[in-house]
Amino acid sequence: PFAVPHSAVLFIQAIFSAIFSTPLNPVLGSAVFVTSYTRPVKFWERDYNTKRVDHSNTRLATQLDRNPGADDNNLNSIFYEHLTRSLQHSLCGDLLLGRWGNYNTGDCFILASDYLNALVHIIEIGNGLVTFQLRGLEFRGTYCQQREVEAITEGVEEDEGCCCCEPGHLPHMLSFNAAFGQRWLAWEVAATKYVLEGYSISDNNAASMLQVFDLRKILITYYVKSIIYYVSRSSKLDEWLTNETVQDALRPCLGSNYVDSDPTFNLNIDEDYDHRASGITPSSFCLVYLDWIQYCNSRRQTPAACERDSPLVNLCFGLCILGRRALGTASHSMSASLEPFLYGLHALFKGDFRITSPRDEWVFADMDLLKRVVAPGVRMSLKLHQDHFTSPDEYEDPVVLYDAITANEEKMLISHEGDPVWRSAILANMPSLLALRHIMDDGSDEYKIIMLNKRFLSFRVIKVNRECVRGLWAGQQQELVFLRNRNPERGSIQNAKQALRNMINSSCDQPIGYPIYVSPLTTSYAGGHGQLRSVWGGPVSPHNIYTWLIRSWDRLQKGCGAGCNSGGNIEDSDCGGGSASISTNPAIHTTQSTPASSLPQPPITTVQPSIMGTDNPVGPTQSWPHHPQPLPLALISQSEGRIEAGLLSSLQRTSSIQGLLGQQLSSSQLSFSSSVAPPPLPVAERICPATHLESSGHRASQRSALHYESHFGKWSFSGRKGFSVPAAAEGEGGPIQTIRTQPAPPAPLQEVSLTLDPLGVTQTLDPMVLAAGEPPTPKDESTELPLLDHLLR
Helix, strand or coil: CCCCCCHHHHHHHHHHHHHHCCCEEEHHHCCCEEECCCCCCCCCCCCCCCCCCCCCCCCHHHHHHCCCCCCHHHHHHHHHHHHHHHHHHHHHHHHHCCCCCCCCCCCEEEEECCCCEEEEEEEEEECCEEEEEEEECCCCCCHHHHHHHHHHHCCCCCCCCECCECCCCCCCCCCHHHHHHHHCCCEEEEEEEEEEEEEEEEEEEHHHHCCCHHHHHHHHHHHHHHHHHHHHHCCCHHHHHCCHHHHHHHHHHHCCCCCECCCCCCCCCCCCCECCCCEECHHHHHHHHHHHHHHHHHCCCCCCCCCCCCHHHHHHHHHHHHHHHHHHHHCCCCCCCHHHHHHHHHHHHCCCCCCCCHHHHHHHHCCHHHHHHHHHHHHHHHHHHHHHCCCCCHHHCHHHHHHHHHHHHHHEEECCCCCHHHHHHHHCCCCEEEEEEEEEECCEEEEEEEEEEEEEEEEEEEEECHHHHHHHHHHHHHHHHHCCCCCCCCHHHCCCCCCCHHHHHHCCCCCCCCCCEECCCEEEEHHHCHHHHHHHCCCCCHHHHHHHHHHHHHHHHHHHHHHCCCCCCHHHHHHCCCCCCCCCCCCCCCCCCCCHHHCCCCCCCCECCCECCCCCCCCECCCCCCCCCCCCCCCCCHHHCCCCEECECCCCCCCEEECCCCCCHHHCEEECCCCCCCCCCCCCEEEEEHHHHHHCCCCCCCEEEEEEEECCEEEEEEEEECCEECCCCCCCCCEEEEEECCCCCCCCCCCEEEEECCCCEEEEECHHHHCCCCCCCCCCHHHHHHHHHHHHC
């Protein structure tokens, strides 16, 4: 290999450069490389606090005359600043999650999208943090930059070549030619779809949108309607209507023969122009805009008088005349021509109002008339004119137009890009923004309507050989600083797809490169990444350890409480419920009960009359309140039905019954569990046979009982009168009647005795525990007791 010219010298220089970390610099961008000075590994920090040129740091005369910072690069730098903020929240987490592939200190990545192209330099990597720097390139790059962007974005999956033939490739693998070609590149694609939060930028040429007179007439119409809208919405309207200076200046406009024949007004662009009077009259103005004024006034909390000669209509007329005259003054009284019209529109859009006519000096009585009415009217008219192209006839309806202006006020910022509010809104993630941009670059004089919408942008992440980046930067410094090569078309910055030479060189610091934005050193923390925090569980801190211990102790308490509640669970223990059990021990157990005084009383309901002793249940027509808590004790399964007789109205939930199936009752155990307190009991009605109506008040506080005997045992239920329906003896017929009475005072809680013979098992239960969520319905004992006997079998 040393037979090749210069190969021996190059080989020796490569060994020397590897030992002493000295870059090989190409001589004037040629194929001859020489060893440069030894470079340090540490990143030498500069003051990268980029200052944006706007109205907050320039003189007023400079803003009005020369309009500094109107070039694309200065105005577009804010988008790279927003991109830096987005990376600050997500970069460290994405690196740890492997979305950028392998990385190390000093690595360089290129983020490429449709218009945003930036170089991300990893400065330092720590425990849970990454310090980086972002260098934004021009939106409208040079020809060389565009060729390299195309090389980055073009896909290699379609290449099916292998040497000189095309046999194809295996699924999810590159072909031989594509794989061999990728190995010769100084960069590699780390991610094809990396999503970041940003703004989609759409720019429309304002000249094409205002070329014809009809489109300019639509803009002027929306301008006037926007002024009327802001007048009616202003909180100072009442003050303006009573201001003597304003009213005295507008009093001549009330005359029947008043005509404003300023040369600014034109029949082609003013809809209310009166060609017979050669100007604008109050009559022609009201003919077009009076309905809109009345509707806007009707939307006020306290509408004002808005007749034809009212002060409100006169104020709107004066402000609309003033606004259009200010536009004509800024257009040098040549509004009929397109270029002067655009110049004047842009001047008003950025707030340059020049009141030159003595007839309009009344506006200085309150500067809010310009700041809060006319200036927002100009900006809103541009947005309405934009929407007009998508829905031409939609804004003919006053309701739709009013709601559209209100929605734009709430969700969109319309401002000049030189206003500091513009930068603050972008960094605050405003959903939508609109601006009118005047571009003066390379002899071009264009006006563009910039529309921004917040959304997620897709980038391609390209990992660049960091030695290639450092070598190209060092070569540019040597060529420009020491060799004084100032040629803007020098060969060392021409496009080279294998190394992305133009993009790397242009991202270097000025004056070597020409980035439009260089961020300060920014640190991204792993704790700010939402997905990573959900995987790792957050940082290990004393507060997090304390929180974990408290949470674990609470769960332990819930688990122990659920285990002690005889088959309950953690959720039941949170509800504060109790449990009841029946065992072979003849001892009596008492469950928790709720004081009767705390039970709410349901409303009075009506019961349809029926005949006792039939199978048809008698129940109220109004549904009882539903309680979503788990039902308490249940003696039978939900699939088998429920028992409704006497004191026991409905028992629906079975906790456990042990030994009843497949064993004798004498050797079985019955276990019932209840988790929560039952619903309130109805006391607003008393249902009794007709033969006992006269004694119903005497028996209101007595107890009712139900007894049942079979060869399995004996059941005995007893409860408070009024809780259940007393069963009529067999043969005692008679209609059921309803007595509407006042709710009785709460009686002391009574207990229900449940006895099973021949086991001798007795369980005392609270009537509230036995209650169910539905009202009791009287049924014949002859139909209920065989059902109970069948269920016990």
